[in-house]
Amino acid sequence: MVHGSATSDSNTLPTVLILGLGDTGVLTAGHLSRHCRVIGVTTKAMMISGQELGLRLTKPAEWRRNYLIPLDYYQRLKKVEIIHGKAIGVDPIARTAALELASGESRRVHWDYLVIASGVSNGFWRDDRLDTRRVTESRLASQHAAVTAARSIAVVGGGPSGISSAFNLKRVYPSKAVTLFFPGQQLLPGYPDSTRRYHRELLAKEGVTLKAGHRAVLGDDLTTSDWTHGCLEFEGDHPNYRADLIIWAAGRLKPHTDFLPKDMLDAAGFVRTDTCLNVEGYVRIFAIGDVAATDPLRCSARNWAYKVLCRNLLARINQRPLPARFRPPAYRWGSILGPQTEGLRLHSPSGKSRVLPRWFVRWLLYPLVVRRFIYGGLSAKGAGAFAKETVSSDN
Ligand SMILES: Cc1cc2nc3c(=O)[nH]c(=O)nc-3n(C[C@H](O)[C@H](O)[C@H](O)COP(=O)(O)OP(=O)(O)OC[C@H]3O[C@@H](n4cnc5c(N)ncnc54)[C@H](O)[C@@H]3O)c2cc1C
Known part of the structure; x- marks a missing residue:
């Protein structure tokens, strides 16, 4: 699968290559595509979120509505060239990445700036296999x-x-x-x-x-x-x-970094990333999400880190000082059990919690706050398919 289009403008813009189109890769690609030529490499034919494992196992139709989304449904990815493949090597001097494509061929892509968003393997539900949509579904x-x-x-x-x-x-x-x-x-x-x-x-x-x-x-x-x-x-x-x-679910995370030069990695194999989300020692390379060793909890998949990355990468392109810093909270936060009949309980870093009512989660949080505001909305085709899936899964 290769989709998205490079317009004539995009030939004069710097090329940002994003390795991994999971939760953070999709957000970063969508935000950068207004300013740069963006190429995204994805092992999966769809965005498969690592979130809400309990819901995925027990209520798959409800889970897929928010966590399993074909990449061509995202409005903000319209201008992004999406390559279904896997990075198998990165050369920071030549500024290229070697890819194994889903078709079985190989390809070398040139980049001006690189974003590593390849995540971690974490049990049977997150991996770096090159899968078709059919394999994922089955x-x-x-x-x-x-x-x-x-x-x-x-x-x-x-x-x-x-x-x-x-x-x-x-x-x-x-x-x-x-x-x-x-x-x-x-x-x-x-x-x-x-x-x-x-x-x-x-x-x-x-x-x-x-x-x-x-x-x-x-x-x-x-x-x-x-x-x-x-x-x-x-x-x-x-x-x-x-x-x-x-x-x-024993938490034995394996970072997806086999394809990177060893000096980019810490002792556990995560990407050494500073508070600007810049990979240490590489001015043109940034990292985000579970693969990035930003802090002990490695929590840059959340806490609006993609905004920090995008601001800094654009500043780097324009040869300005990097303006944004990632400031992670000391404790983990968020939803742990996912949406329940009582609503969605969110736990704050201070240990307090509040419940968002079910109607709010169903009709406002996911469709408006998450899908439209955070991810930039789905195309008419995507929204139509969603409406159909929602009706049939509710019946
Ligand atoms: C809006 C939002 C809300 C969240 N809310 C919560 C919450 O409430 N509670 C909570 O605990 N967490 C939450 N999270 C965090 C989430 O659980 C994970 O931390 C997040 O899924 C990690 O994203 P990622 O992009 O780093 O990795 P992934 O989503 O795993 O994506 C990495 C992708 O890269 C691919 N890949 C691997 N190797 C290669 C390669 N060589 N070449 C190309 N691709 C490769 C992988 O196969 C995968 O598809 C949230 C995240 C977001 C964005």
């Missing part, structure tokens, strides 16, 4: 079928994805046995204490069995991106646990 369908068929489900990991999965599974399927295993005594590392306490009580109230102090053993041949069934073993003398379905 994988989602088979995951949902596995959830429906399982009578007992073990979720491994006490972070937001594990908690969101365990809670939503138990809520939507109260007759299934859902057990959450996590290594320490506390859930949600990186969140304020009150947010951690709140979720622990809520999970217990919902009927999720909580197993604190259980560190699951990962065999050498097992990666956390597997979607398995069978027997869980633990460090220490805890008994084994057998489940029809094991969801690994």
